[in-house]
Amino acid sequence: MRKHPIRRLLLTSAATVSGVVLLLALKSPSLLPGPAASDSPPPAAAGAQPAPGGDASAGTAGGGQAGGGDGTGAAAGGDGASQQGGRTLTGDPVRTQYGTVQVRLTLADGRITGAEAVRAPSGNPRSDQLTGTAVPVLGRAAVAAQSADIDTVSGATYTSEGYIASLQSALDRTGG
């Protein structure tokens, strides 16, 4: 095992390494699993669960509302969200490594019925790829996640973080 000079310095100056190892190894007794149903589907099967309406078409506003399951009578698909009481909220522009992202939400009856990027990175192959796939897909995910009642998402970074940040600021404006 290679020894880094800084590490040698550190190890000689501190005698508590094993204590730290213990700290990492010991888990809080409060780690209790949630009340998962015994017939919970395996992850592969669950893949379809949180993304109702997540079809492969372009992520335009109003396309993702499906199966909220709570009977709030939110606007159905199509473009109805922009009329009859629907309103739009635009999030802050957020700078990312690849460019600026800005998100606009469409709401009807207090529910998100659409999410789209009004500004998205472009100009190089990588940003075009991200904008072409991640941004519209995230728009559907935002709508679907609301339907699926997800509070947060693990594993998304960079442009999607910018997207989420702009989305979040638009969401914040939906409040009282």
Place this chain on the structure above:
Amino acid sequence: MAEPVAGPVAGRPPGAARDRPRFRRIEKAMGTVFSFDIRGPRARDAWGAVEDAVRWLHRVDGLFSTYRPDSQLSRLSRGELSTAECDPLLTEVLLLCDGAEQLSDGWFSAYHSGLLDPTGLVKGWAVERASQLLFDAGVTDSCVNGGGDIQLRGNAAPGRPWRTGISDPLRPGRVLTVVEGEGELAVATSGTAERGCHVIDPDTGRPPRHPLVAVTVLAAGLTAADAWATAAFAGGRAAREWLEGLADVEAFAVEADGSTWRTSGFDRYLAGPRGG
């Protein structure tokens, strides 16, 4: 880098119970985005506690940034400072890194290519500590997400645990599965999705060569979850057995062909049928 992208606005989310207090804030730090979502009885007056937690994140950023040449970490790495001259937090994190390296058979390492780089653990540690700061201030129900690595406490609503979607690394924006847990639960994901590979095999100094594209680790605290996700990603398929041997740690991995595997206790955390 430090500017807030959205002001601290206590908002009422669409689709949530109208009488349920909630506080949200987004903050850019450490080259990523942090989000705070506070529920429960203290949500209405959580502003100050969240402000303190945000200040903590920026302090960590200033100390540990590998991008800022004037950070204590950068100066320590160049030999301009000794650990004794640094903030004690540096020593704390480097000791945690050494512990993680020992417990992971070297898959986790803060030392590669002659550089000192604890980033595989420091963000998780910072988020876990931010969550602790909130708790110490009386905030019992919180979700702190640092660039996709999450520390949860309490519940999203009475009787309704926090639900975390695990994003599909092969189809950005899609969620593969949803996990939930009561009490303290941390969810960390390491992988190549979107950001490009940010994990280095400590033996070769190069990105790992194996079929994993992402691995998500569940543990009580995000310091450990982040370190084990980093280690497992570096270890690749071989990490599965090692993950099985860790007490109170579960994992879910996605391979390049889209197939998935999970540790034997992972399914206990699968969210139940949608509702509530």
